[in-house]
Amino acid sequence: MPDFCAAYGCSNRRCLQTRQRGITFHSFPKDGERRRQWEVALRWKNFVVTNRTMICSEHFKAGDFDRTGQTVRLKAGVRPTIFSFPAHLQKVIRTRTTATSRRADDCLSEPNEPGAAGERCKEQKSPATDHAYGLPACPKYIKAKLDAASARIRKLEREKSDAMKREMRAKECIQSLLKELKDKNLITEELNDDLERYSDLPVHLLS
Structure with missing residues (x-):
């Protein structure tokens, strides 16, 4: 199964074409705090990271990479910062600096389902729901699973x-x-x- 970039609006996947373009793919950090920073940076609502979740090199700055070895690696402590978010996700209005306003900003900055833009956050996040256990996985991961199932069906049809x-x-x-x-x-x-x-x-x- 190919690896897809989990960034918003990015369609890059690990294949010969992206390799020829010099695009590399990087797994999420294992450290809990750094992984959480990456999750927040992606701004996906109800985002759940799996062992197959990847981000491509186009979402990091040139100085974030260590190219001294045979493989391209990310330097310690870096996080993805380059994205193509739509306008309603880029605009962040801060009128207060309280903990409540920060939670509201975090909620409004997450991609919502079509038609839900601009709605207020009705529920505050709690430590028990931060990991979002049981929620749908990354849409790109689901698409990869569907593509694999479709390929299996086509193979069986050819064999028949x-x-x-x-x-x-x-x-x-x-x-x-x-x-x-x-x-x-x-x-x-x-x-x-x-x-x-x-x-x-x-x-x-x-x-």
């Missing part, structure tokens, strides 16, 4: 079609052989009729 073609060729071969034996008077009419009845059976029943 190939099997039907092989069965058709086998039946044609049997019919041709019977005709040849009959033309050479090597079988009787009665035996030929019996064999023709068997030739209509599925090939796997004759094996």
